[in-house]
Amino acid sequence: MSEILHLPLCYLTNELREHEAKAQENHPSPPLMERAGKAAADWLLTRISNTDKILIIAGPGNNGGDALVMSRLLQLQGVHCTTVLLGKINKLPIDAANAYQAYCDAGFLLQNELPTIEEWTWGIDGIFGIGLTRHPEGAFAKAIEYLNQCSVNILALDMPSGLNADTGVAFSPCVIAHHTLTYLGWKPGLFTYDGRDYAGEAYLDELGVPAGTASGTLIHTAPVQPPPRKHNSHKGTYGTVGILGGEEGMEGAVILATRAALKSGAGKVIGSCLGSLQIDMNFPQIMRSKPEKLLSQPLSVLGIGPGLGTSAEAQELLKTSLSLPIPLVIDADALNLIAANPALKTLCQQRNADTIITPHPLEAARLLHTNTESININRIESALKLAKEYNSTVVLKGSGSIIATPDGQWFVNTSGHPGMAVAGMGDVLTGMIAGVVAQGVTAKDATSLTVWAHGETSIL
Ligand SMILES: NC(=O)C1=CN([C@@H]2O[C@H](COP(=O)(O)OP(=O)(O)OC[C@H]3O[C@@H](n4cnc5c(N)ncnc54)[C@H](OP(=O)(O)O)[C@@H]3O)[C@@H](O)[C@H]2O)[C@@H](O)CC1
Ligand SMILES: [K+]
Known part of the structure; x- marks a missing residue:
């Protein structure tokens, strides 16, 4: 029987951070966040028509930056988007701040509160990714609950907000996504414990970065061939x-x-x-x-x-x-x-x-x-x-x-x-x-x- 060779890697958060840092260094252009936002925009464009209306919620970190890039690229394609930024602009990390600047430079509008009229056909969760550190509260918890009660398709960027990427433990509240487009590598939290109840169908976009170093392996197909049997056997x-x-x-x-x-x-x-x-x-x-x-x-x-x-x-x-x-x-x-x-x-x-x-x-x-x-x-x-x-x-x-x-x-x-x-x-x-x-x-x-x-x- 052959060794387990052809299965994808599964990364813990610290391994992903290292992978991401090396990728930024070795493959700097276009920036990873630009690729992540584009991957999400492309994913959605193949699934929507021109009557769709998209609600995009961006959080306080780089996951929010992905959402801002996605929104900018969708709007450049003429897609109707309402974009809410929950984070404080002066506290955005550098990559997300650049994404914010590019969004503003393109002349698109941002809301800082959840809209009262619900008219969406898709909700995009860019609130938290692998940087989630604690129980979502206040405006973040409200936004998660808001997405969950909209009866529309929800796409989570990288991770459903509220789900721990390493353990699959869902905080309350946690986004219940229909789809999760995850970046760079698979995370065990998408598949184990609460993971599958919150992530929905999971997709991976490696953002054009070759595989890094991960301690885990994802079994998503027969990992090895069943033992061969000779005709001349008993x-x-x-x-x-x-x-x-x-x-x-x-x-x-x-x-x-x-x-x-x-x-x-x-x-x-x-x-x-x-x-x-x-x-x-x-x-x-x-x-x-x-x-x-x-x-x-x-x-x-x-x-x-x-x-x-x-x-x-x-x-x-x-x-x-x-x-x-x-x-x-x-x-x-x-x-x-x-x-x-x-x-x-x-x-x-x-x-x-x-x-x-x-x-x-x-x-x-x-x-x-x-x-x-x-x-x-x-x-x-x-x-x-x-x-x-x-x-x-x-x-x-x-x-x-x-x-x-x-x-x-x-x-x-x-x-x-x-x-x-x-x-x-x-x-x-x-x-x-x-x-x-x-x-x-x-x-x-x-x-x-x-x-x-x-x-x-x-x-x-
Ligand atoms: N850098 C890159 O180029 C790339 C990055 N990528 C993307 O970045 C994501 C990781 O970004 P990230 O590290 O900024 O973490 P993220 O998940 O956005 O959140 C951190 C922020 O949330 C806050 N916070 C956490 N929990 C909270 C809570 N319960 N309630 C309230 N606040 C809470 C936390 O605050 P703090 O804990 O520091 O106080 C911090 O401000 C990754 O998942 C992927 O989507 C990809 O595009 C690939 C390229
Ligand atoms: K998310």
């Missing part, structure tokens, strides 16, 4: 998956995980429950085994946790599993057991074979001995911390799942939809990852491919 070629879980009443979790492993191309799949697992009549090729027997068989990978429960028996089985020299996919109650038992955590840390853990935010909070909120307010940092502390490849689930590796790499997944917030989705993911790992794929490639495919196929 079921033994594609590995054996064991799935262990399903205490009394929770056996369905094992059924879902084993089916998913089979569908992901594993050669053989064995399900094992602490409760009573009946034969799966829809997939009778899935074998059954008693838990102890399963753990003494030659498996290629073990998925442990779906419906496992936290009984003493579950704990003993987990202890044995952690000592096996094969890749493990650990989910659900197996994670809760590890979080509650330092000896199990040590076993996990000391493993030599690949370990993949797939917590949702509450499980992640238990593993890091914190609360769900502190996981959610910085999902990337939380995933990286888990990866390091548990010596594991991590899938931190939720909107915009984050994948993190023990060597400090991180990925944001963009597939999936709110319909996935139902019971059983996690069990399917565990089975899918195990099914791909069984075919000899590395933990990082298997998780990134599977997390993307899990979101993509669930749309069907």
